[in-house]
Amino acid sequence: MRFADYADDEARWAACLERDPAADGAFFxxxxxxxxxCRPVCPARPLRKNVVFHAAGAEARAAGFRACKRCKPERLDPAVSEARA
Structure with a gap:
């Protein structure tokens, strides 16, 4: 699935609450x-009011966020994998 497959932030949040594996990699x-x-399947559960959604890990990093150490979202980002290789 892709970011656009989730109609709005509430649909994205619902996927996070369910830890929907189909959402993994579709958004962060x-x-x-x-x-x-984080990835939407991360076991960490922040408050909804503190969450913003990004279509890509690079977009989240550009906004000043760092990767979660629990779910390791950078592993889904081909640009990061290529840079490390």
Missing amino acids: IAVRTTGIY
């Missing part, structure tokens, strides 16, 4: 209070 969640971004 960023948490304003912690400064991290």
